Amino acid sequence: MPEEIIQDGFSSEDNEIVRQRKDKLLRLRSEEGYDPYVNETWDRQDTLASVRERFEHLQPEEEDTNAVIKTAGRVMTVRRQGKATFADLADETSRMQLYFQLNSVGEKAYDFLKKWVDSGDWIGIIGHPCRTRRGELTIMVTEYRLLSKAIRPLPEKWHGLTDTEIRYRRRYMDLIANPEVREVFRKRSRIISSFRETLESHGTLEVETPILSVLAGGANARPFKTFHNALGVDMYMRIAVELYLKRLVVGMMGRVYEIGRNFRNEGIDTMHNPEFTMMEVYWPYCNYVDMMNLAEELIRNAAKAIGTLEIEWNGTKLDLSKPFHRITMREAVKKYAGVDFDTIKTDEEARAVAREKGLEITGHESRFAVLNMLFEEFGEENLIEPTFLLGHPTEISPLSKRDPEDTDYTHRFELFMYGKEVANAFSELNDPLDQRERFEDQARKKAEGDDEAHVFDEDFINAIEAGLPPTGGMGIGMDRVVMFLTGAKSIRDVILFPAMKPKA
RNA sequence: GAAUCGCUAGCUCAGUCGGUAGAGCACCGGACUUUUAAUCCGGGUGUCGCGGGUUCAAGUCCCGCGCGAUUCACCA
Numbered sequence: 001m002p003e004e005i006i007q008d009g010f011s012s013e014d015n016e017i018v019r020q021r022k023d024k025l026l027r028l029r030s031e032e033g034y035d036p037y038v039n040e041t042w043d044r045q046d047t048l049a050s051v052r053e054r055f056e057h058l059q060p061e062e063e064d065t066n067a068v069i070k071t072a073g074r075v076m077t078v079r080r081q082g083k084a085t086f087a088d089l090a091d092e093t094s095r096m097q098l099y100f101q102l103n104s105v106g107e108k109a110y111d112f113l114k115k116w117v118d119s120g121d122w123i124g125i126i127g128h129p130c131r132t133r134r135g136e137l138t139i140m141v142t143e144y145r146l147l148s149k150a151i152r153p154l155p156e157k158w159h160g161l162t163d164t165e166i167r168y169r170r171r172y173m174d175l176i177a178n179p180e181v182r183e184v185f186r187k188r189s190r191i192i193s194s195f196r197e198t199l200e201s202h203g204t205l206e207v208e209t210p211i212l213s214v215l216a217g218g219a220n221a222r223p224f225k226t227f228h229n230a231l232g233v234d235m236y237m238r239i240a241v242e243l244y245l246k247r248l249v250v251g252m253m254g255r256v257y258e259i260g261r262n263f264r265n266e267g268i269d270t271m272h273n274p275e276f277t278m279m280e281v282y283w284p285y286c287n288y289v290d291m292m293n294l295a296e297e298l299i300r301n302a303a304k305a306i307g308t309l310e311i312e313w314n315g316t317k318l319d320l321s322k323p324f325h326r327i328t329m330r331e332a333v334k335k336y337a338g339v340d341f342d343t344i345k346t347d348e349e350a351r352a353v354a355r356e357k358g359l360e361i362t363g364h365e366s367r368f369a370v371l372n373m374l375f376e377e378f379g380e381e382n383l384i385e386p387t388f389l390l391g392h393p394t395e396i397s398p399l400s401k402r403d404p405e406d407t408d409y410t411h412r413f414e415l416f417m418y419g420k421e422v423a424n425a426f427s428e429l430n431d432p433l434d435q436r437e438r439f440e441d442q443a444r445k446k447a448e449g450d451d452e453a454h455v456f457d458e459d460f461i462n463a464i465e466a467g468l469p470p471t472g473g474m475g476i477g478m479d480r481v482v483m484f485l486t487g488a489k490s491i492r493d494v495i496l497f498p499a500m501k502p503k504a
Numbered sequence: 505g506a507a508u509c510g511c512u513a514g515c516u517c518a519g520u521c522g523g524u525a526g527a528g529c530a531c532c533g534g535a536c537u538u539u540u541a542a543u544c545c546g547g548g549u550g551u552c553g554c555g556g557g558u559u560c561a562a563g564u565c566c567c568g569c570g571c572g573a574u575u576c577a578c579c580a
Contacts, residue, residue, distance in 0.1 A: 016549040017514055017531050061538090077540080084537035101537060119530085132538055156515035156529050158541050163515085165572045177515085220580070266579050267505095376580095414580085421580060452579085477580085490573090503553095503571060 021118070021151035028116050028149070036149035042124035045070040049093030055129040055137060063130035069139055072124040072147065074176070075117065077157050085113060089125070089139075092182065097138040098125060104142055113144070120150030168498050181493075187306045188482045188494055192259060194305035195279055195478070198298050204255040204281060209244035211237060211261065217460065218242030218399070220452040221264040224274075237263035242399065242473065245282045246428060247463045249471050257281035259478065270490040271420060274499045277478040282428070286472035287401075288411045291425040292388055295415050295474060296324055299386070299422075303485055313418050313484050318385060324415070327383075328391035329375050337378035341371055364448075368393030368408065383416035398438040398454050400426035415476075417484050425474030432464040 014022065028034050046054075046069050058064060073091035083102040088095055102110045104127075117123065127141040155161035155177040167174040167181075174181050196206065214233060216223035218240030228235050241258045248256045259279045268274060279298075283290060300320050303309050309320040330341045337357060344350050350367030359373055371393060383389065392412045394402055400410035412426035429435050439461065445453035482494040492498035 015514060020531070020549095079539050079542055080536090081539060081542075082536035084539080086539045086542080088540080097540065099538075103537080130538095132540085134538075134540075136538090136540065138538085138540095153514045153530060158529065159516040161515065163511090163572085165511085166515090168572085173515095222579090264579080267577090269579085270574085272579070424580075475580095501571065 017153045018151055021149075021153075024116070024118075025149055025151060032112070032116070034116075034146070036121075036146050040145075040147055042072050042145065042147055043070065044072045044124070047071065047093040048073060048089065048091045048096045051096060051129065051139065052094055052137060055131075058129060058131040058137065060131050060135050061133055063128070063140065065128050067128050068126065069128060070124075070126050071139070072122065074150075075119050075121050075123055076154065078117070078119050080114065083110070085110075086138075087119075089123070090179075095179075097132075097136050098127070098141050099130070099132075099138050100141045100144070104140055105144065109144065112146075116149075117146055118150065120152070120154045121146060122148040122150075165500075168492055169500055169503075171496055184482075184486050184488060184494060185496060187486050190305045191302040191482055191485060192277075192478060194302040195259065195298055195476075198294075198301045199255075199257045199279075199281060202255065202283075202294070204257045204283070205253060207245070207248060207253070207256050207258055208260070209238075209241050209248075209258060211263075213238060215455050215457050217455050217457045218244075219262075219264075220454065222266055222452060224263050224265045239264050240278070240475065241280050242475065243457055243460045245280055246468060246471065246473065247460065249282050249284050250463045250466050250468050255281070255283045268499060270492075271480065273479065273491050273495055276491070276495075278475050279478055280473065280475045282471055282473040284469040284471050287427040287470060288413055288425055288472055291472045291474040292324075292326075292413060292415075294472075295388075295423050295425065295476065296386075298476065299481065302481060306485060311485055311487070313487055314489060316384060316418065318417070320386065322385075324386040324388055325383075326388045326390060326413075329371060329379070329389060329393075330391055332379035332383070332389065333371060333374045335379070336382050337374045339374055341367070366395055368395040372396050380416065380421075381419040384418055386415065386417050388413040388415055394438075395441070397426065398442050399429050399435075401429045401431075402434070417480075420480060421477070422480050422484070423474055423476045425472065428468065428471040428473045430464060430468035430470060432461060435464050436461050 025036070028036065048071060051069055051071060055064065055067070071091070073089040076088040076090045076095065079086040085100040087098045087100070089098050100110065100113055105113070124145045124147050125139065125141050126143040127139040130138050130140050132138050155173060161167055161173055161177040212226070212235050214235055216236035216239045219242070221239040223239050224237040226235050226237065239262055241260065245256050245258060257279060259277065261275050262278045263275050265274065266272065281294070300309065303311060303320050311318050311320060334340050339353055339357070344353065344367055347365065347367045350370040351361050351363065351365055354361050354365070354370045354373060357374065357377070359377060365373070390413050391409050392400065394400070394408055394410050397410040397412050400412040403409045403411055410426060414421050415423035429438065439454065439456045442454040443456045479491050479494050482488065483491060486494065488494045
């Protein structure tokens, strides 16, 4: 078949159905003088859900000719039957049967329907409700208007669209074919709204900080790099908003939060997307304990907002009304790896234990790094019920305040659910001298080849030097919260347009 | 990065031992004024993911590549 682009909007890529529909569209314009893409408004007065609610009381074969319904939606299926036609109309709220009779709409409109309206098209309709003999609430159409024409066929009406690749790449087709997918994203929206409501009920101000900047700090992660032409400088996409929000607390903005996209140039799997949504919150005069309470409240309220405190993910049910568990990293390692770190006093001892446990050891690890490795290897996956992990070593917590009782450890927690990290929080380090040392330590790690070590942010130190009040801060991975509350097994199922490799 | 599985019509899928590409839905034409996976009659619309190879003959066998899914590794 020769490569050619056919004129008038036709393409050699078109399949048979698309060619027929394009041809139909041209004929609709030339034969009827009707342009289905002209600027049109339609005064929709009812959604299908509201129609369903208003006329639920109708009995089979009952018809309410006095009521007027004015609605609109996408034609999903058409059942033509000579001088009568049934169709299913869907909108964002529901789906309802339409009944067009030759007598009810008139001959001219009925012929137009037969000739020009297809499944996939958007139509506005005026009619009244009735219930069929078989009990189906139906709109008896008296007038309708073709609002927009679809020239590409809908996915199959019975099996729908299941091909994951098409579902993610062409999410619009997924959303058309699978109403339950629309419901997941409505829940996502409600969860995020609930977070905002909870935060604002505590007097927290929503702020926006740079996505693009010269330094990407606040987390251990590889950033995306880009270039600003006019400034002539390399820039990075943010990996966290932490350092900016703490500057705002220094700047006397009080309680602040941001819900926004972070970007990390790392692998993609069922728990990670290169861009993901993070909520970060900072409260002056508070500490990590306040953040624990806030974390529980945020998650519980979000669950309530979508209807239930009983959640199920990956076959495991959880009751979010119960208080969340607490365990220290050392306790978790003792329990799940069988290693008692209280008896380990040197890095050498720790490395020996780690080798025994089968961990890959280079010989430079401190006992604190080993503790963390043992937790990640043996502990993490066991924290199924919501659990605050406490007592992180200072070495792996460069922005976290030390525990005054044991300065090798910090006042920090991570919240785990289903064995996955959902939140990370701490009493924010506000000692500028200590913060400088921590950054210096990170800089050493970076120089040793750790490309995920924190960058040294001199201006952030400057901010801390200006005085950060005692502050509790927390970050929550919103995508994971949505996954656990909706039962989605992949992060791609809670992100409308997940990252995909280009096909060709 | 590795392994496994998948990629065939718009969608969901079948395709035997290597022997002329199939079904349902959708779509096109016709009948039908209460159907609802409507029904009935007629019609197959295709770069079998891409590129090589073996063979008289490849959707099928072999090699390479691409994309996706899952698991593992990596990664907050």
